[in-house]
């Protein structure tokens with residue numbers, strides 16, 4: 286059995302959006318940022334999941350809310366970390382991963398495309414060049430550059446190359462009959478064969494309307510559902526334009542919106 290824990294489900298701003306607070310919620314399209322004060326399901330931290338199976342836990346993405354997410358969910362173990370792409374909302378939490386790096390001879394194994402691992406190496410150069418850093422608390426990481434299937438603790442992870450603006454080396458991942466694609470604008474034809482026979486598709490659904498230059502909106506998700514026919518769909522990487530209470534009533538019956546703290550077992 287595989288359990289997926291949604292550590293975060295927000296787009297890069299998080300929800301509530303700071304701008305909405307500054308402007309007294311006057312421009313918040315569906316009042317979600319204000320509703321978040323009293324309904325935790327509207328409160329979204331930056332997108333990340335923890336995949337657990339056979340007593341192992343694999344983190345996918347590690348954004349700036351990583352510490353908050355770990356404390357909220359009382360996570361005590363991470364055995365590997367996989368990254369989808371190099372954007373800040375997916376890698377900024379790497380310094381805090383240090384608490385999980387004990388007990389690995391070569392460091393906590395991390396996986397990503399060449400571009401993603403390069404970005405992590407450049408953004409946190411002190412981690413990989415400890416001579417330049419005075420003081421303790423450096424994560425010990427074993428970098429693994431991947432562009433094809435790799436196996437972690439008996440489960441195959443399949444990188445799915447996707448287009449996400451000008452972000453080269455952006456992957457979704459498939460494991461068993463589950464696919465996780467948090468940031469995507471379009472899917473190349475060659476990636477579709479990796480998305481057949483899915484029991485669960487977890488996919489970018491930034492907002493309901495108004496096309497975005499680098500992200501799926503609901504219409505794009507709808508098109509993808511029609512093409513690959515997954516059994517169930519969870520929208521993630523949501524902005525304050527998504528109000529799950531009202532919008533879930535008008536989307537495909539196979540689909541719901543993920544929320545922080547949601548656990549799904551398959």
Ligand SMILES: [Zn+2]
Nearest residue numbers: 297372374468
């Ligand atoms: Zn993102």
Ligand SMILES: [Zn+2]
Nearest residue numbers: 305313318525
């Ligand atoms: Zn708002």
Ligand SMILES: [Zn+2]
Nearest residue numbers: 370372449468
């Ligand atoms: Zn992104």
